Amino acid sequence: xxxxxxxxxxxxxxxxxxxxxxxxxxxxxxxxxxxxxxxxxxxxxxxxxxxxxxxxxxxxxxxxxxxxxxxxxxxxxxxxxxxxxxxxxxxxxxxxxxxxxxxxxxxxxxxxxxxxxxxxxxxxxxxxxxxxxxxxxxxxxxxxxxxxxxxxxxxxxx
Amino acid sequence: xxxxxxxxxxxxxxxxxxxxxxxxxxxxxxxxxxxxxxxxxxxxxxxxxxxxxxxxxxxxxxxxxxxxxxxxxxxxxxxxxxx
Numbered sequence: 385x386x387x388x389x390x391x392x393x394x395x396x397x398x399x400x401x402x403x404x405x406x407x408x409x410x411x412x413x414x415x416x417x418x419x420x421x422x423x424x425x426x427x428x429x430x431x432x433x434x435x436x437x438x439x440x441x442x443x444x445x446x447x448x449x450x451x452x453x454x455x456x457x458x459x460x461x462x463x464x465x466x467x468x469x470x471x472x473x474x475x476x477x478x479x480x481x482x483x484x485x486x487x488x489x490x491x492x493x494x495x496x497x498x499x500x501x502x503x504x505x506x507x508x509x510x511x512x513x514x515x516x517x518x519x520x521x522x523x524x525x526x527x528x529x530x531x532x533x534x535x536x537x538x539x540x541x542x
Numbered sequence: 543x544x545x546x547x548x549x550x551x552x553x554x555x556x557x558x559x560x561x562x563x564x565x566x567x568x569x570x571x572x573x574x575x576x577x578x579x580x581x582x583x584x585x586x587x588x589x590x591x592x593x594x595x596x597x598x599x600x601x602x603x604x605x606x607x608x609x610x611x612x613x614x615x616x617x618x619x620x621x622x623x624x625x
Contacts, residue, residue, distance in 0.1 A: 417625055433624070434549055436617060439601035464624060476625055496625060504598070504617075505624025506549035517550045520621030 385460065386444045388435065390467040395477055402459045403481050409458045413488040414479040415496050421471035425516065428509045433466040433475065436504035440464070443503045451480070451495050454534045455487040462495060464505065494531050501528040543612055545578075547588075548619035551595065554588035563612075571597050572606040574616065594620055 385402075387393075395416050403409050419431055444462050451460060459481040469475060478499070480491040507518040546559050568577050575595070579586045589595060597604050598617040610616065 435624070436546070436548060436598070436601075436619070439598055439617065442601055500625035501622065503624045504548070504619060504622050506620060507623045508549070517620065518623040520623050524625075 385462070386441055386448060387461075387463045388437075388440050388444070389463065389465060392465070392474060393463050393477055395474070395479075398461060398463065398477060399479050402461050402479055406458050406481070408483055409481045410483045411485040411488045412459075412479060412481040413485070413492040414477060415492055416474055417476040417496075419469045419471050419473050419475060423509055423511075423518070425509075426511060426513075428471070428511050430468055430470045430510045431518075432468045432508045432510075434506045434508065435464075435466045439504050444499060447495060447498045447502060450498070451491045454494070455480075455482065455491040456484075457482050457487060457491055460491065460495070462499065464499070464503065466505070497524075497528045497531055500524050543610065544615045546615065546617040548617065550620060551588050551618050555584045557584075568610070570606065570610060571599070571604055571608045571616070574610060575606075575618075588618075596621055 395414060399412055399414050403412050421428060444464065448460055448462055451457060457480055461477065461479045463477040465475055478492055478495045480488045480495065482488040501524055509516050509518055543562050543564065545562055547555050547557055552558050564574060564577050568574050575589055575592065579589050596619055599608055599614050601615065
């Protein structure tokens, strides 16, 4: 499930709703991304996330579908916010649920790594020196590239 | 053809969205970018370094040799920084 929204979300409630009634699920892994008050260039007071409505949802759905082909997931959820956010605020929630923990852990990591480099979002930071667009990090590209070929073992034992 | 700009490409071109009819010889993404550079100093500045410009055609990432059709939606933006 994909949601792109301006509003905040409640990670506990979202995770609960994701697994509700699905008793084949043995574990759910979630990642919550937050706005830091320190970026590579120094202090930031806020950031504004811009996105490409339409393409954003399409890319997130593709990435989610890819995770489901690689791991035996019972459920998954990606919520990504846009608009102006201050330090401490939630940006993104990725949650994956599966019968076994390995699939849930790996798929969650995969989704976070891929959405950082494939979903059309851009961050504009507010700093004491003025506004600055965040530059893509080569390290993020390399991390995403490591997932280019499936490497998981979906049938891994508990 | 509909063009959409995001992040600093929107700021430097001074344009969020526009309808354009490029000349007939503009048949692919590379030719479109070259033609756009000729449309003013803001465009030339925004497109000076194409290594930091990404292009999507009809909401899919596209390479420079991607062929264009008159009704396409073409988006120009920097490398993405979400998550």
